[in-house]
Amino acid sequence: xxxxxxxxxxxxxxxxxxxxxxxxxxxxxxxxxxxxxxxxxxxxxxxxxxxxxxxxxxxxxxxxxxxxxxxxxxxxxxxxxxxxxxxxxxxxxxxxxxxxxxx
Amino acid sequence: xxxxxxxxxxxxxxxxxxxxxxxxxxxxxxxxxxxxxxxxxxxxxxxxxxxxxxxxxxxxxxxxxxxxxxxxxxxxxxxxxxxxxxxxxxxxxxxxxxxxxxx
DNA sequence: TTTTGTAGTCATATTTTTCTGACTTATTGC
DNA sequence: GCAATAAGTCAGAAAAATATGACTACAAAA
Numbered sequence: 001x002x003x004x005x006x007x008x009x010x011x012x013x014x015x016x017x018x019x020x021x022x023x024x025x026x027x028x029x030x031x032x033x034x035x036x037x038x039x040x041x042x043x044x045x046x047x048x049x050x051x052x053x054x055x056x057x058x059x060x061x062x063x064x065x066x067x068x069x070x071x072x073x074x075x076x077x078x079x080x081x082x083x084x085x086x087x088x089x090x091x092x093x094x095x096x097x098x099x100x101x102x103x
Numbered sequence: 104x105x106x107x108x109x110x111x112x113x114x115x116x117x118x119x120x121x122x123x124x125x126x127x128x129x130x131x132x133x134x135x136x137x138x139x140x141x142x143x144x145x146x147x148x149x150x151x152x153x154x155x156x157x158x159x160x161x162x163x164x165x166x167x168x169x170x171x172x173x174x175x176x177x178x179x180x181x182x183x184x185x186x187x188x189x190x191x192x193x194x195x196x197x198x199x200x201x202x203x204x205x206x
Numbered sequence: 207t208t209t210t211g212t213a214g215t216c217a218t219a220t221t222t223t224t225c226t227g228a229c230t231t232a233t234t235g236c
Numbered sequence: 237g238c239a240a241t242a243a244g245t246c247a248g249a250a251a252a253a254t255a256t257g258a259c260t261a262c263a264a265a266a
Contacts, residue, residue, distance in 0.1 A: 013135045018202045023126055025224070032116045041243050052225055057244065079233060080242065091205055098198045099121045102191075128254070144213050155255050160214065182263065183212060 038082040124169045141185040
């Protein structure tokens with residue numbers, strides 16, 4: 001059995017794991033949209049042009065696995081699913097902003 | 104003609120470009136080693152196990168292009184080449200460290 | 207002068223990531 | 237009941253990233 005911690009410890013560079021959390025063609029964009037408001041599968045598919053079901057599906061699952069997003073089933077009116085940014089996700093935002101300012 | 108700035112502005116998410124600077128299998132490790140001391144092609148090839156000439160060559164060129172490393176020809180004794188971390192590179196280090204602490 | 211070390215390039219494989227299109231299950235609106 | 241929307245899965249195709257092995261050019265050492 002391989003835990004998340006072991007995976008990170010196997011990395012030669014500690015930041016590598018962190019960078020990986022957001023590596024992938026669509027993850028960062030999904031993440032940014034989720035910062036503004038909870039996101040939904042079907043609207044992401046429409047909003048993010050050039051994206052596709054499969055890739056978004058994988059990206060959302062992985063963002064969930066690393067606990068940057070949380071999947072929530074809304075059992076109201078038109079019953080749907082939302083992905084919310086977690087506290088861990090929120091904690092990354094200021095660091096990412098710093099990165100932006102560096103360029 | 105496409106400038107670096109245009110490329111960045113085409114990104115939907117501003118941090119995307121930044122994350123890309125260090126995306127790739129070996130870049131972050133090269134970058135970390137270059138923080139400790141200037142690095143050389145042949146020693147990287149020995150130090151970074153699992154790596155190969157081609158990939159290191161490409162990674163070094165790209166790190167140079169985005170101005171995180173600078174290539175310097177040492178015309179002394181055994182005439183060789185060193186890659187030095189630039190001020191821009193150095194400025195990223197504390198942000199990367201913050202990222203590490205986030206996990 | 208033949209070998210060794212450094213710093214690569216080039217063409218070609220192999221691997222990994224991403225995309226496409228068909229299909230599924232459940233709910234809701236008409 | 238019938239079509240539409242939401243949220244996917246799956247197999248296979250295409251594209252992008254990495255790796256391999258052969259080769260080059262130059263300098264220095266034996």
